[in-house]
Amino acid sequence: MAVSTPSVPFAEPPWLNGLPSPYFDASHHKLQRACREFIDKHLNRSALQWETAEELPSHVFSDFARGNFLLPALPAPLPAEWLRKLGITHMPGDIPVEEWNTLHGLIYADEMSRAGLAGPSGGITTGMAFGVPPLLRYADKQLQDRFLPDLLLGKTRSCIAITEPDAGSDVANITTTAQISECGRFYIVNGAKKWITNGMMADSATMAVRTGPEGSGAKGISLLVVPLKDNPGVSRRRLKVAGQISAGTSFIELDDVKVPRENLIGKEGDGMKYVMNNFNHERLFISIGVTRQARVALSTAFAYCLKREAFGKTLMDQPVVRHRLAKCAAALESQSAWVESFAYQLTKMDKANADKELGGLTALCKANAGMVLDECARCAVLLFGGNGYTRSGQGEIIEKIYREVPGARIPGGSEDVLLDLSIRQMVKLFQQKTASLKEKPQL
Template sequence: MASSALNKPTIPFSEPPYLSGLPSPYYNDSHYAWQKTCREFISAEFSEALAWEANGSVPSTLFKNFAKGNMLIPALPFPLPIKQLKEAGIHELPGGLKLEDFDAFHRLIYGDEMLRVGLGGVPAAITTGINFAIPPIYGYGSPALQKKWLGPLFRGEITSCLAITEPDTGSDVANITTTAKKSSCGKFYIVTGQKKWITNGIWAEYATMAVRTGGHGPTGLSLLWVPLTENDGKGLERRRIYISGGSTSGTAFLDLDEVKVPVENLIGEEGMGMRYIMNNFNAERLSVAIGATRTARVALSSAVEYVMKREAFGKPLIDQPVVRHRLAKAGVMLESQWAWIEQVMYQIGKLGKKAGDRELGGVTAMVKANSGIVLNECAQCAVLLFGGKGLTKGGEGETVEHILREVVVTRIPGGAEDVLLDLGVRQLVKIFKTKTAELEATRGSKL
């Protein structure tokens, strides 16, 4: 199928190589069909995305349309929770794609197509709760918790968010201070504290929330499934936060003062929250990296298209060596990043969840960190080549102007860039030392 597109002209850097007709070892006919399904659905639903972003909100029907079209499920991390999905009555995805056939590259394609709009806020308004808040429930929740909530969550009947970050606690998750203490009757956790920069938090009905049920440090953390809507004005206050980009993502400040949460809403076991959070981070970071890389592609290809027609000093800008050099530098970073993501997705597909988390945690952290660096280079390149139009909130350069403002929204959430780069190397060294020790122990046992 790839060869059929080989002779179709494609603006440089506008599509991943496999969509430009070039051969790839990763994609089969199922992937090409899925990509077409995703593009048709998402393009139609996001047709007014720029206007929504300018207004700061998406229509209430958007989430419902994704739910009705069964286009929320692909936002879940790979591998899909097939057993729980089938128990909820979901057996296939749009286009007739069976759950069993959904692989890491179907997930990659979905994430890539969701950000083809070039804006992070609109996709985040749809997928953040699905991608980040639900996995701990089907991964670690009790059978009763799963039975009660997974069906409505999968079907999009209720909305959710992930609430970890606090005003004074970002990447340092182990030092979260929001407390959850058992009530005297033993039927409730009483939650008190603050959560900040919570994506979708302004409208979500429930939150997967990190709380402190024990002493200091990581072993004192737990996860709770916290009702938000029913506690509005009853110990819970929400305030909207407007950030540099992604205004439609519904970022919020949550202030909790003795909010009651049923004890059966504990996710997994007390004291295991840090482990659950860390296992969830890999999927979150990879999702951010996929979206950021497509956004970088939107910015850079927009610049290429513009300089091919824009004339200055008597000739098109593309005829200027300095312009081509700037495009080439950004393009090298972009395509290298995409190839790295494809490599990691292939490895995840082969290793599986448990081995993938162990072997690829550090790599995934670095992939996410590098995606922000690449996005920054491509966005700055685009704005500089658009000139004054790249500074204007409207008109021909409005998309690249907006993308540049959203760069920091990629480089900070999910783990700040410098923290993740350091984490990546520490994890690689840790794996090396562990395997070296295991090898030496094996050799010693044979002496």
């Protein structure tokens, strides 16, 4: 693919700079062009302004729904039968819904983060990306029929509500309870959810609750669709976090909230399994966006160093500056190549096999993305100097990206937990494969 205007080094992944790639075909290039045009116009051009104002205008979500730019946040393969039932036959870039794969999803997630900020894009995609998939995978027909049409068309919004004040990455110890009412028709939900992205805007939550007795751990967890909007007993308030402010992070309290028993997703007691399987898409989606944020930070610093002068020459003429940029570039391009490899592998694997084979590595990829962003953002702040420490002016985007580093390293499973989880899961997989070899009869 010919590139008419050269971009700043590291501003784009190699395949968008015209270099050969074994992964991307004509449909991927067509999608990328469609995403670049729509997302730049409707999101990226104003993303910095909206994040500074700490609010995403409500029309933005509607704009994305009308343009069919919400559904690409779903994991591949897409629910083609559902989409065709709703009159949706093609995705952006004129790609048939049946042909959409994880590489298409990677392109969308990458373009959604090209402003360098997680808040505005997260304010649009989080509910569709993480709240809707459990309904698609595990809910029965009546529950799907009640909720999916409006969710998929963007008429209503969802969120994923798992984390609690005293249970973050330790999902098995959540304490929000869902007990059967005396009449037997409802779950009565009590508890609190904290740091819930999109929680302020969502009409309903895909919520992890404890249906088992106290002390039942992972076996006592279930998933419910909990209506939030105008539902008695539900109260929500905005949480002011350091970064990603416009994504609507919230604290949700539930006081004797009635939820129909028909809102149970899948089987009672299987919620932990559903949550863990859902995490794989969430972590890869986050990895892609965070990798693009690192790219924005590094390329912005690169452009600044080409023009900023100190001690009689540009910063780029200083060996120590080039050394800093080089180290970050190596980490960034390695992470970027890893993410592309992941997406390609997922185009060749069914979900059950991918969850088994790649679950641990997905956790590791997400953790590494946060560490790479930390290196690139810190490097950019140092090279921008005082400008990178100022909330306005030419270093504003760098200052904001650096404040978002903890948001890349904590949500979706905090870094230390994911590093440990990745190795434990890979050891478990290795032991299972070793044991199966021993059990095979010798010929």
